[in-house]
Amino acid sequence: MTAAAxxxxxxxxxxxxxxxxxxxxxxxxxxxxxGTCVECHAGLGGELAKPVEAFTRDVHSQRGLGCTAxxxxxxxxxxxxxxxxxxxGFRGAPALRDVPTLCGGCHADVVFMKRYAxxxxxxxxxxxxxxxxxxxxxxxxxxxxxxxxxxxAHGIVSTRDARSPVYPTxxxxxxxxxxxxxxxxxxxxxxxxxxxxxxxxxxxxxxPTCPRCHGSHGAAPPGVxxxxxxxxxxxxxxxxxxxxxxxxxxxxxxxxxxCGECHGHHDIxxxxxxxxxxxxGAVxxxxxxPDDxxxxxxxxxxxxxxxxxxxxxxxxARVEAARERGMLMTDAQVALEDARQQIVQARTxxxxxxxxxxxxxxxxxxxxxxxxxxLASRAxxxxxxxxxxxxxxxxxxxVTIVALLLQIRxxxxxxxxxxxxxx
Amino acid sequence: MRSARSAWRFLDDRLRLEPVVAxxxxxxxxxxxxxxxxxxxxxxxxxLAVQVTTGILLLLYYRPTPEAAYESVEFVMTRVEFGWxxxxxxAWSANLMVLSVVVHMSSVxxxxxxxxxxxxxxxxxxxxxxxxxxxxxxxxxxxxxxxxFFATRVGTDMVGKVPLVGGSLLRVLRGGEDVSxxxxxxxxxxxxxxxxxxxxxxxxxxxxxxxxHNVHVPPxxxxxxxxxxxxxxxxxxxxxxxxxxxxxxxxxxxxxxFRPWELGARADPFASAPxxxxxxxxxxxxxxxxKLLPARIxxxxxxxxxxxxxGAAAVLWFLAPVLDRASRRGEPSRTATxxxxxxxxYAAAMTLYAALAGRRS
Numbered sequence: 175m176t177a178a179a180x181x182x183x184x185x186x187x188x189x190x191x192x193x194x195x196x197x198x199x200x201x202x203x204x205x206x207x208x209g210t211c212v213e214c215h216a217g218l219g220g221e222l223a224k225p226v227e228a229f230t231r232d233v234h235s236q237r238g239l240g241c242t243a244x245x246x247x248x249x250x251x252x253x254x255x256x257x258x259x260x261x262x263g264f265r266g267a268p269a270l271r272d273v274p275t276l277c278g279g280c281h282a283d284v285v286f287m288k289r290y291a292x293x294x295x296x297x298x299x300x301x302x303x304x305x306x307x308x309x310x311x312x313x314x315x316x317x318x319x320x321x322x323x324x325x326x327a328h329g330i331v332s333t334r335d336a337r338s339p340v341y342p343t344x345x346x347x348x349x350x351x352x353x354x355x356x357x358x359x360x361x362x363x364x365x366x367x368x369x370x371x372x373x374x375x376x377x378x379x380x381x382p383t384c385p386r387c388h389g390s391h392g393a394a395p396p397g398v399x400x401x402x403x404x405x406x407x408x409x410x411x412x413x414x415x416x417x418x419x420x421x422x423x424x425x426x427x428x429x430x431x432x433c434g435e436c437h438g439h440h441d442i443x444x445x446x447x448x449x450x451x452x453x454x455g456a457v458x459x460x461x462x463x464p465d466d467x468x469x470x471x472x473x474x475x476x477x478x479x480x481x482x483x484x485x486x487x488x489x490x491a492r493v494e495a496a497r498e499r500g501m502l503m504t505d506a507q508v509a510l511e512d513a514r515q516q517i518v519q520a521r522t523x524x525x526x527x528x529x530x531x532x533x534x535x536x537x538x539x540x541x542x543x544x545x546x547x548x549l550a551s552r553a554x555x556x557x558x559x560x561x562x563x564x565x566x567x568x569x570x571x572x573v574t575i576v577a578l579l580l581q582i583r584x585x586x587x588x589x590x591x592x593x594x595x596x597x
Numbered sequence: 598m599r600s601a602r603s604a605w606r607f608l609d610d611r612l613r614l615e616p617v618v619a620x621x622x623x624x625x626x627x628x629x630x631x632x633x634x635x636x637x638x639x640x641x642x643x644x645l646a647v648q649v650t651t652g653i654l655l656l657l658y659y660r661p662t663p664e665a666a667y668e669s670v671e672f673v674m675t676r677v678e679f680g681w682x683x684x685x686x687x688a689w690s691a692n693l694m695v696l697s698v699v700v701h702m703s704s705v706x707x708x709x710x711x712x713x714x715x716x717x718x719x720x721x722x723x724x725x726x727x728x729x730x731x732x733x734x735x736x737x738x739x740x741x742x743x744x745x746f747f748a749t750r751v752g753t754d755m756v757g758k759v760p761l762v763g764g765s766l767l768r769v770l771r772g773g774e775d776v777s778x779x780x781x782x783x784x785x786x787x788x789x790x791x792x793x794x795x796x797x798x799x800x801x802x803x804x805x806x807x808x809x810h811n812v813h814v815p816p817x818x819x820x821x822x823x824x825x826x827x828x829x830x831x832x833x834x835x836x837x838x839x840x841x842x843x844x845x846x847x848x849x850x851x852x853x854x855f856r857p858w859e860l861g862a863r864a865d866p867f868a869s870a871p872x873x874x875x876x877x878x879x880x881x882x883x884x885x886x887x888k889l890l891p892a893r894i895x896x897x898x899x900x901x902x903x904x905x906x907x908g909a910a911a912v913l914w915f916l917a918p919v920l921d922r923a924s925r926r927g928e929p930s931r932t933a934t935x936x937x938x939x940x941x942x943y944a945a946a947m948t949l950y951a952a953l954a955g956r957r958s
Contacts, residue, residue: 500857564854
């Protein structure tokens with residue numbers, strides 16, 4: 175290799191560094207999205223500076239959109255008269271009634287949104303106009319919710335951001351700002367007593383909050399006819415069974431809320447087997463007398479469920495007792511889990527209101543529970559066998575110890591005699 | 598009888614055993630009011646023998662991978678004939694062995710039997726104690742259950758706090774950044790190959806030294822030992838030792854039958870650590886002390902300072918034969934006794950406190 179070639183090779187890294195530096199230097203500096211608006215308002219202090227502070231963490235600001243996107247004006251002019259002149263399109267703070275269309279101007283524009291957030295839906299405005307909030311806005315209600323009521327005006331963050339007021343763990347308190355009622359009887363307070371709230375608190379972010387049932391942008395109370403569809407989003411099997419049950423036509427005829435009639439609306443509690451039947455606390459008894467065919471069917475359902483559940487509890491207690499005595503009960507626990515699943519399915523089948531189906535399912539649950547009971551009995555037998563074995567082993571060990579102690583006495587006595595003889 | 602005699606002749610011809618037997622027949626164990634303390638060395642040896650036997654049986658089925666470890670132990674406990682007994686005895690014997698070794702060490706310290714020429718015996722004994730704790734720590738992870746997994750994570754975290762080399766040591770021990778399949782393989786290697794080899798060599802040396810120097814009689818008991826005739830090692834002392842071993846065996850059988858060692862739930866590295874997790878009882882006093890220390894002491898991390906203190910204390914304990922000059926001359930030393938009693942009482946009290954705190958949580 176010639177000296178010239180070696181020099182050329184040595185120059186390659188230098189050239190690369192130079193190219194990178196030149197490329198980096200060629201990048202034009204990005205202007206702050208707020209321009210002169212931010213510069214002036216930050217210095218004003220008080221209420222006029224607050225939007226600036228909030229806007230720094232705003233998702234729009236982070237994507238390069240400035241104040242003028244909503245407020246108009248000229249962010250390049252340092253002169254307030256020019257920057258905030260009507261001639262430059264300055265709109266100031268939008269009126270409440272204009273907020274949905276202002277936001278929708280971009281968020282309903284499919285082509286525009288593709289540039290910033292292609293996966294974000296663009297039907298929010300279309301849904302909003304169908305909402306109760308939009309109806310109230312059209313009526314001139316000054317407290318009607320618009321986009322900024324829930325998302326904030328200047329500190330808007332992604333709905334997937336835990337700081338967002340519409341994040342699953344925060345959305346209920348956002349709704350409660352308007353929908354709370356004195357005495358803890360508002361829909362949000364009642365929801366807070368529900369099984370859905372408990373699931374959310376336990377860390378299940380998919381647990382239903384207000385928008386899951388009412389819709390977010392198209393928020394409205396679900397009508398009687400759409401309740402099964404709402405609940406059926408998460409409980410499709412229950413909905414399907416209910417729609418095939420004799421209850422459907424009866425509920426429709428009586429304008430009764432399909433799921434809510436038995437489960438309640440916002441304070442939906444964990445269902446209990448005692449709800450089925452015609453006894454005290456049973457929801458079936460609200461419509462059925464014990465001696466009408468529906469009441470008899472309800473009593474049969476309650477008896478089947480009660481029997482299978484009692485057998486399962488008994489099996490669980492026996493298996494646990496064996497486990498506490500140190501037995502490995504994996505097979506029995508699998509059987510118990512099977513029984514639990516069968517009972518869950520039987521409870522789901524209650525929505526079909528056909529006792530035969532529930533009867534069949536609870537029989538399968540009982541078979542699994544009996545298998546667990548049988549395994550527990552065998553474990554107790556094994557415990558007895560082990561303890562008997564231990565007793566035998568201990569007796570053998572004890573006899574050996576006694577024999578050894580006797581031998582020690584003999585050896586000691588001989589030793590003493592020998593020592594005395596020597597003396 | 599005749600065949601036994603010919604077998605003995607066969608062995609004696611080749612191994613020249615007669616002088617060894619003669620030595621043992623001549624050997625006497627001093628008789629005084631603390632003679633019972635001499636039995637704990639032998640009892641530790643008995644538990645070690647149980648460990649080796651049951652460990653080999655467990656090796657026939659155990660598979661050291663995260664996918665199969667838990668299931669293989671479960672298989673042993675549910676499907677293998679007397680597998681439950683072997684596993685329970687192995688686990689209980691491990692704990693009883695630690696207890697017996699700790700009692701043995703405490704009695705040796707308090708009788709100040711570590712003075713020259715028994716200093717080497719003390720050091721090999723201390724190393725055997727370290728190996729025993731290593732056996733316990735590495736063996737605890739092997740069933741790959743939740744408690745073992747998180748206790749190992751907490752335990753190895755402590756190693757990571759050592760200044761300068763902590764991070765490297767942690768990675769060597771875990772085989773990565775966190776407790777994983779690599780840790781399991783390493784711990785298994787340590788438990789079933791490295792430590793047994795080390796313990797075998799140390800034990801051989803320890804037993805040889807014990808036979809060479811015989812047991813030590815503290816100055817306060819010398820008069821009594823002189824007055825009373827010694828216990829001939831063969832067969833008098835051996836018979837008594839056998840009784841102690843049988844009591845140990847009975848205890849093991851009772852514990853295995855009445856309190857079988859639990860397997861718990863399979864380890865899930867992605868699950869959160871169970872509340873109130875604690876290490877094995879013999880590490881509790883260290884764990885509880887570190888828990889009680891403030892986050893920072895004089896600008897230094899509290900835990901780090903605690904670990905440094907325990908490290909220094911272990912080194913001083915190890916160096917007892919060097920530091921306690923009176924022991925070399927066979928003279929009594931109130932300081933050594935007070936220090937020993939204080940250390941042992943502190944460890945016992947802290948262990949009890951941690952156990953009660955663990956039960957409450």
